[in-house]
């Protein structure tokens with residue numbers, strides 16, 4: 084697909100359709116909308132007046148027209164809600180909605196005006212990312228009823244945008260959009276295909292493409308490092324666990340000496356619960372239990388291609404959680420890499436067990452600001468649903484920064500508290516800690532305080548993406564399924580650390 088940014092002559096773009104944003108209580112008498120109204124013989128005003136579109140989020144209306152000197156013969160109005168709530172990150176939703184709607188109508192090319200003032204790089208980036216992520220579909224394994232329609236050209240118009248800024252924005256949008264889709268594709272893979280070995284293979288191929296160093300640690304190496312916590316989870320699986328380690332080193336670093344960002348992901352390629360077996364109903368959803376790992380790989384991909392001036396290390400613990408004769412039992416005691424002993428009371432609380440060693444490893448490799456991502460608890464879905472990722476950490480500044488960046492990228496993060504009173508709840512009778520807290524109490528926090536035990540001096544934040552990594556229904560701008568959550572926020576976080 085071809086992407087282009089233009090700073091003038093929106094209506095002259097060589098495309099089949101134009102698309103423009105309309106707001107609630109919009110009228111057709113300002114700026115570009117007025118121009119388009121004139122071009123279509125008053126149809127924009129008529130369409131709004133007839134309430135064919137009210138400007139609500141996700142609404143669309145198509146106008147057919149023919150005007151001299153204009154190649155496009157369709158105008159799509161895209162509802163974006165209230166004007167004062169519309170921001171740069173809304174642009175991706177608008178362009179994505181337009182792209183899905185026009186593709187369905189079998190149109191191949193369109194030009195888009197987001198009707199927003201601001202940084203041309205950011206606007207073009209969001210518009211392009213929105214189009215790319217809107218085209219992702221779940222039909223990889225279908226032999227029939229596959230989506231066969233596709234767009235071939237997208238033009239984003241930012242009035243007065245300089246060519247260099249537009250080019251940069253388009254490139255950035257492609258990198259971030261493709262990286263998000265990379266995460267989504269991994270999350271959607273069935274677990275018989277995407278086992279830990281395959282996840283490591285895909286990470287290696289990605290690293291080559293993105294100019295990252297990639298090292299894959301096998302079980303023998305992990306045993307040697309003393310990762311008894313991680314290893315305990317893979318015991319019941321025929322699939323060997325892999326610890327994927329990606330390194331991005333900038334050509335010229337502007338980071339303070341010794342500063343390294345660590346991104347760590349839970350890569351459970353399938354979570355049966357182990358001996359603490361999950362109920363059959365809905366277990367299929369647990370193929371997405373590697374979404375934190377996928378987010379880590381995707382963010383590292385974007386970082387490798389965007390080349391910020393700070394070093395970043397990515398660590399993904401890729402493991403399958405299965406029950407069998409060799410599997411961990413509830414009441415087993417294991418020793419993690421940092422020497423702490425863990426009483427495993429529930430083998431279904433396995434994410435924290437693999438993250439314990441992965442986080443400790445990231446710190447040992449030099450990371451002094453660590454962000455881990457995990458579909459860690461069902462409890463976070465009960466607390467926050469699908470609209471906010473749970474965030475917790477040992478450093479308020481780091482947590483605040485991620486929340487604030489999330490507001491810019493359109494990704495919600497909601498903080499839950501940690502503290503010694505919660506940490507007490509995971510003290511074990513016979514070992515240092517146990518992997519679950521009291522039944523039915525603060526499940527998401529219990530996961531976080533457990534991981535905290537394996538962070539030494541680093542600043543650390545934990546993102547529980549169990550509710551946000553998968554969306555059950557289709558949305559106007561997005562297919563149902565994996566969302567690629569947190570990739571945009573992590574990339575921005577790294578870039579802001581430059």
Ligand code: BES
Nearest residue numbers: 429431432433458459460461462519549
């Ligand atoms: N992968 C699950 C978390 C999960 C559960 C995500 C349901 C989405 C939907 C995790 O490994 C898990 O099973 N957590 C347990 C922890 C419990 C045993 C303390 C949970 O949340 O039930």
Ligand code: ZN
Nearest residue numbers: 354431432433
């Ligand atoms: Zn589990």
Ligand code: ZN
Nearest residue numbers: 351354372434
């Ligand atoms: Zn899990």
